[in-house]
Amino acid sequence: MIRRLLVAHRGEIARRVFATCRLVGIETVAVYSDADADAPHVTEADYAVHLPGNSPSSTYLRGDLIIAAARRAGANAVHPGNGVMAEDPDFAAAVVDAGMIWVGPPAKILGTLHSKIESKARVAEAGVRVLPTHTDPAQVTDFPVLIKPAIGGGGTGMRVVRDRVTLAEAVATTRQEVGSDVFCEPYVEDARHIEIPILADAHGNVVPFGERECSVQRRYQKIVEETPSPAVDPALREELCRAAIVSVKVLGFVGVGTVEFLLDAAGDFHFLELTPSLQVEHAITECVSGYDLVRLQFLIAEGGPLPMPGPPPIRGHAIEVRICAEDPAYAWLPAAGTLHRFAVPDVAGSFRPLPQPGLRLDAGVTDGSVVGAHHDPMLAKLVAWAPTRPEAARMLGSALARAQLHGVVTNRDLLVRVLRHPSFRMGEVDTGFLDRHPEVFAPLLSSVDAVRISCLAAALAGAAGRRSSARVLHSLPSGWRNVPSGSQTSVYDGPAGPVEVGYRMNRHGELAGWWVRAVDPEELDLAGLGQEPTIDDHPPTTVVYASRDKVALDVSGIRLTFHVHRVGEVSYVDSPEGSVTLREVPRFPLPAPEAAEGSLIAPLPGAVRRVLVVPGQRVRAGELLLTLEAMKLEHPVHAPSAGVVASVPVHPGAEVDTGELLAVLDPE
Structure with missing residues (x-):
């Protein structure tokens, strides 16, 4: 029996496993790197052990x-999560050799699945199309063909690759990038990625859990998943599940995994691989099935039989997005940076199957979490389950649009537009x-009027904040002066560049006029700003109320509420229109050091x-000069023009921060 795991x-995957542990009475142990010392998964565990260092290769990927x-922590079982270690046969064998329970497929099976080429060959021999x-x-x-690593995912x-001319070079480049053998298979244009989550115990029971549609992808990585698939009818579902069962049995799989298929436009499907871990998108399967898949993982690891006689019925529909x-x-x-606020409205639960339809949020971050460059960029997954x-x-689209995600850029707007x-x-x-x-x-807040009114809200909130914190005469209206027609102005660096926001108040503290105008960044002269434009093209606007964190405006007879969260010089403005980030430009900025001509700087840490x-x-x-590895991806740095390399002050393995010099190029 698993006693301490x-x-x-x-x-989020560590927090997800811990949630089921608490439910079934298993004690929990976390491991953490230097940067993760205060991470949520560490604070939620019963025990935590430090792994010195920051890079995954020196911490979370060190099996020893x-x-x-x-x-040291007295654990008698190890759960690998859903990353590289979950598919490592050597790590699985080492856990068992150490006398602990391995919560995953046996090492021998992982050894077979480690090679996609071998797995495909064995499945093809069993009659499944590949x-x-x-x-x-x-x-x-x-052609075209898709080059894929033989190991890894x-x-x-x-x-x-779409022609023979570039094939050999592309194969060599891929081998160098992934450090393993590669293979080519036909590239199926505009196919659907369909997968079957499947459970198999040591007693010969194999149970598929419907299908998941995972076709909306970027860089061959999923960002939106749903179940059931809108393209799969009952007959096709039965075929897919039957092929998944055959694949699991011929590969000897035991545990919780996913059989992945490619579905072409003609309705034919092809086996891709069997992923031997709990997928990120397992939450949508839990919603429509009602089963806790982590609990079933524990059951299988302890040698027990699956508790269900066959596939569970599908209850409603669930869609998941990955917030990155x-x-x-x-x-x-x-x-990368500090996540100042991470708030999603109307969440019904987290990390466990929901008792009824609603929103489920599985997040690896909270307010104040630091997003570093050593791990993948996923912050959370948000699931909507409905009839x-x-x-x-x-x-799901409504909850995402109303979420407050402050501090780092995210893919939220794209996800909402997709949904x-x-x-x-x-x-x-x-x-x-x-x-x-x-x-x-395109950003959700894309109309000019919506951006302008958000800028006004930020300026009013900033003024209200300054008045509330004033040490004397804080009861006077903001910007009060003997000349009531005088205007107040602020300059913000917004999504389309610098803008000046100006408004004037009458003697009663009411808004008498306002404007927002673009400012040429090369001619930004704060001392000369503040002259009100001769033409006011703003809609009729009334300030209902304004505080440091909330502004209500009546715009042409429609009331809008803006939530303003200010951190330092940055204002995050959220409204029903969308979200915008505005950095206030100081009136007397300090001179910034200028980079030498031809300098190439790091776009991220x-x-x-x-x-x-x-x-x-x-x-x-356009020639490739060097590459940066951040958040498990390789980012190329190309020459912006032809020239001669003057200096390269970095070397492979060097850690760099945003804005750090990578190379200097003397252009021709």
Whole structure:
């Protein structure tokens, strides 16, 4: 029996496992890196063991340190979470050799699944359709093809090649990136990614849990999942489940896993792989089935039989989105920093199956969490469970739009636009959804009037905050002076650049006029600003009330409430119109050091992975100079123009921060 369990992971999956442990009476042990010392999963565990360092390779991916931590804490079982360690046969074997219970598939099975090529071959022999596999690029005759690592997952290293000319170079590059063998298979355009969550115990029982649609992806990684799939009818579901059962049995799988398929436009499906871990999207399966999958993991690990005779009935519809610290509009650039506020409204529960339809939030962060560059950018997953698909999409989109996510850039706006898109509402999704619909990359707060009124709210909240904290005469109206027609102005750096916000109050403290105008950043002269434009083109506006954190405005007869959260010089403004971040420009800014011409700086914190040039080398425009590794992704740094490399002050393995100098290029 499992008495005390160590979770060899962090973030939301560790919190998820701990929640079931508390429910069934199992003591919990967390492990944590230096940066995670105050993380939620650490504070929630009964015991916690420090793993010195920050990078995953020196902490969470060190099996020897994790087993030593389990021994020190008196744990008799280890749960690997859902990352790399969950699929590592050597780690699984080491846990068992240490006399502890391994909550996952046996090491021998993981060894088989470790190779996608071997897994596909064995499944094909059992009669399940698979895509042709080529380990030698010379064998490829038809294009396009998808290059995939033979080991590992998560979309890392995958790339599409559409002609023979670039195939050999792409294969070599992928091998170098992933550090393992690769293979090629036909690339199916605009296919659907369908997966079958499946449970198998040591007594021969194999139970599929319906299907999940995971087709909305970026960089071959899922961002929206749902169950059931709008493209799968009962007959196709039966075929998929039957193929999943055959795959599990031929591979000898035991545990909780996922059989992944590719569904083409003709309705034919092909086996991709069997993922031997609890997937991130397991929460939607729990919603529609009513079963706690972590509890069933424990049951299987302890040698017990599955408690259900067959597939559970599907109850309603569930949709999940992955909220990530990344900017979709800028090539999905990950974001790091302090998460000043993380609040989602109307959440019914977290980390466990819900008793009735509603919102479920499984988050690895809370207010004040620091988002670093060492781990993947996922902050949380938000699930809506409703009787029907349209209800679930509407509920989820509304909650996301009203969420307060302050401190780091997230993909929230894109997720809302996907959920509200007519094609998504019709169930017309596939792996090319984002490529076909670039309109979903626009911010929710996109209209000029909505941005302007949010800027006014920020300025009014700032003035109210200053008045409330004034040491003397704080009861006087903001900006009171002998000349009532005088205006108050502030300058903010907004989503489209600097803007000046101005307004004037009458003798009764009422809004007499206001404006918002763009300011040329190269001509920003704060001493000369403040002259009211001769034309007021704002809608009729009345201030209902204004405080440091809330402003209510009547705009053309419609009342809007704005929530303003100010941190230092930054104001986060949330309203029914959307959210905007505004950084107030100081009236007397300190001079900033200027970078030398041709300087290439780090766009985010991370570690230098590859340096491909040396000083004195001549490079072409667009040539790859070096790469940064951050949040489990590799980010290229290209030459902005042709020139000669003057200096490269970094080396592979070096840790860099945002804005740090990476290289200097003398342009031709």
